[in-house]
Amino acid sequence: MSTDTLTHSIGIVGARGYVGRELIALLDQHPTLRLSLAVSTTHTGQSIRDVLDAGPPDLSFTDTDPVSIAHDCPDVLVLAMPNGRTHSFIDTLDRAGAQPKLIIDLSADTRFDDNWIYTIPELHAERLHNARRIANPGCYATAMQLVLAPVLHLTATTPHCFGVSGYSGAGSKPSPRNDTSLLDAGITPYALAGHLHEKEASAHLYRPVRFAPSVAPFFRGIVLTALFDVPDGTTVEQLTDFYNTAYTDSPCIDCIGPEMPRVQDVVNTPSAIIGGITIDPAIPGRAGAVCVIDNLLKGAASQALQNINLALNLSPLLGLAP
Ligand SMILES: NC(=O)c1ccc[n+]([C@@H]2O[C@H](COP(=O)([O-])OP(=O)(O)OC[C@H]3O[C@@H](n4cnc5c(N)ncnc54)[C@H](OP(=O)(O)O)[C@@H]3O)[C@@H](O)[C@H]2O)c1
Structure with a gap:
């Protein structure tokens, strides 16, 4: 009740x-x-x-x-x-x-x-x-789990994730990761090994995940790209169905299939969008998908x-x- x-x-x-x-x-x-x-x-x-x-x-x-x-x-x-x-x-x-x-x-x-x-x-x-x-949950770790959980049962190998965050992810205390004069007009990779959110996503998905973050000169938002293996012959439509089924009762999560999601569409909203769903036509079983969220809201x-x-x-x- x-x-x-x-x-x-x-x-x-x-x-x-x-x-x-x-x-x-x-x-x-x-x-x-x-x-x-x-x-x-x-x-x-x-x-x-x-x-x-x-x-x-x-x-x-x-x-x-x-x-x-x-x-x-x-x-x-x-x-x-x-x-x-x-x-x-x-x-x-x-x-x-x-x-x-x-x-x-x-x-x-x-x-x-x-x-x-x-x-x-x-x-x-x-x-x-x-x-x-x-x-x-943490912000990158949220995006990783949202994009991987519905398809993880298909994969036999370790998924790899690449995340780009706005600099508000580093909090308001001054640091090189939120200094706009250092970040200006570039993307700055950091913590290529041992990022806490790699450990967090791995622990809560009960599977190892590899993760590399970067920080961008915009204030808020995360673009999280996941690359993972699927059985040969899996189609984009099938992957899209897995996401739609997993999030059918979740108004905050939208799956847009192969269309690439834009971080601008989730900034200042509590939503996540999963899209960019791809099967590589040249390499059997190579798949990818993208999740965008606002790190300060859904994250x-x-x-x-x-x-x-x-x-x-x-x-x-x-x-x-x-
Ligand atoms: N930013 C993100 O995207 C994000 C996403 C998910 C989770 N988080 C987590 O959420 C937490 C807050 O992040 P944030 O980005 O809001 O950081 P922030 O902008 O740096 O704010 C930190 C807050 O903590 C207070 N504070 C600092 N030292 C304190 C102390 N010793 N005792 C009590 N309060 C203290 C600060 O206020 P005063 O200095 O006025 O006390 C400030 O309000 C962090 O643990 C962060 O990892 C952040």
Whole structure:
């Protein structure tokens, strides 16, 4: 039974970052989730509406003091901090007596931890029934799993993925991967071995995947190209059918067959488009497909909202318009 009319309070730690602010803008459209806490170590005391041009008009950023968070603990707590901080933050909150009904972590800290439920809603929504701690998937790892999961049973070898991300994927803290003067008019490869999202996609697809990322001089969006083997004689139409069948009940995922998807068509939306489905006419069994998403939405904030809705037994896309 849906509980779409029940109101829940929600707090965000890391609220002024790229992901936090996307989620706050989405919450402005959500009928029953009410932002009651926005934590920032650098903007404490400032009106979130003044800083972000979104959020409730009467709410200001607060600091990370666990005692005050515990005192006014929201029903849902979203962690959108840099990697490496989740466990110590939760330990501190636990000691202060904070007991949110639901915690969702957008960092990579909990994606390999069995105490946390890792979920892409279109692939494993059933895991979220009564979930209390959710590990939200990474952006490239989301695109890899969306494009590979429906066809992985066909492949006998290791798929290879090549991802290009906008520079917001590196967060707002200055780094060579979000310095527009360095990225200007080029594509910059990085982490050719050992990228965390290679490990994440491999772990959650239960199959090794190879992955090479690059960063581009546009702000947001991911183009993820997957190359994989299929049995000789497989057709583009058959591959397209596998995607359409897998995502038939998923309004956020669109499959456009052999047509090449454009990242511009998903930016600022919670959607993914899978297309560019190809069978090489010259090399038997060589196949490819492309998935495009907005890294800040389907790769982070809107996927988190889908997961929160499902865990709270709300309609899966409440507050989201694909
Ligand atoms: N960007 C993406 O495309 C993307 C996609 C999927 C997942 N993620 C993950 O989501 C998380 C947030 O990413 P982002 O891109 O929003 O990063 P960001 O723009 O750099 O924001 C990081 C946020 O964390 C806060 N913060 C920093 N140190 C903190 C601390 N010690 N305690 C509490 N808060 C702290 C910052 O605010 P103050 O400095 O004001 O405290 C800021 O709000 C990261 O774990 C990232 O890996 C990002």
